[in-house]
Amino acid sequence: MSFVSDSAEGADQPTPRDRILDAAERVFADQGIEQASLRQITTLAGVNVAAVNYYYGSKEQLVFAVLDRMAERINDRRHKLLDQAEERAAGGGAQITLEEVIDIFIEPYAFPGTRNYGRLLLKLILNSRTAPNEVTNQLLSKHFNPFAARVVQVLKTVVPHLTEADLAWRYFFMIGAVLLGVSDSGGVGRIQYVTREHVSPDNVDHMMQQLKAFLLGGFREAAAPRKG
Incomplete structure (x- = not known):
């Protein structure tokens, strides 16, 4: 060859x-x-x-190039969608809603044009969680941390009943839910085992509907006051 x-x-x-x-x-x-x-x-x-x-x-530089390209695609699309929503609101149109923010967060993983490499990217991130390395740390700092900061600021306006700590935890759990849900799709997933194959992760559209409903409920629910 x-x-x-x-x-x-x-x-x-x-x-x-x-x-x-x-x-x-x-x-x-x-x-x-x-x-x-x-x-x-x-x-x-x-x-x-x-x-x-x-x-x-080197292999390390190849790894960075692969992750960099996938992360750039994902976050460019999310920033573009958020730009459009903010421009609409600033122009006197409908204000951004919680449902819209969640749609923007998960849309690249559901959209046919981006879902395949979105799933691959999340699998790679999950793999790196067991063995953290400088490559994934660089990718998080370059692509995901700036978007996270932007989304959290928007969420403060759409879920004002949540404290800063509540919001931080909900956002953290949203990341985990998306990581697990999306990476489990497209093959034999954990959910097939626990449901004895009554539920399949292959139906990405249905999985996204369930994920969105779960996330909406999580952000809408106020934390119960601590006793004592």
């Missing part, structure tokens, strides 16, 4: 750089970052190991 340069590819063909990224997305999601090998990635991409070294320098 020979090295193929970008210039050798047709204009309508994915470049070797893009084929490597596409292959790495799938291999990392299936095997986990630590277990995935460059040989698996290059075989799927149709290039040799020298191509990975040429374009990315």
Whole structure:
């Protein structure tokens, strides 16, 4: 299998750089970052190991490039949706609602054009939770922390009955619910086991409806006062 340069590819063909990224997305999601090998990635991409070294320098830099591309797609879409909602409200249109904020938060994971790599990204993040590394820390700081700060500010206006601490916990639990729900979809998931296969994670639309209902209830419910 020979090295193929970008210039050798047709204009309508994915470049070797893009084929490597596409292959790495799938291999990392299936095997986990630590277990995935460059040989698996290059075989799927149709290039040799020298191509990975040429374009990315190392496996660590390839991991960052894969996660960076997926995170950018997800958060660019969410920022765009939030921009549109804020512009509408500022122009005298309908104000942003809790339901709309939650829709914006989960929409990239439900939208057909983004749901596949959204699910892959969340699987990779879940894998990294058991073995934290600098790559995922960089991605969180670059893409997710700025969006989180923005959403929390918007939530303060749509759920004013919640204290800052309540809001922080609800947002934290929302992240966990989305991570588990979305990453469990598209295959044999935990919910199939606990329901004896009466409920399947394959129906992404139905899963998203259930996830949205759960999150709406969580933010609408005021915390009970502590006794004593």
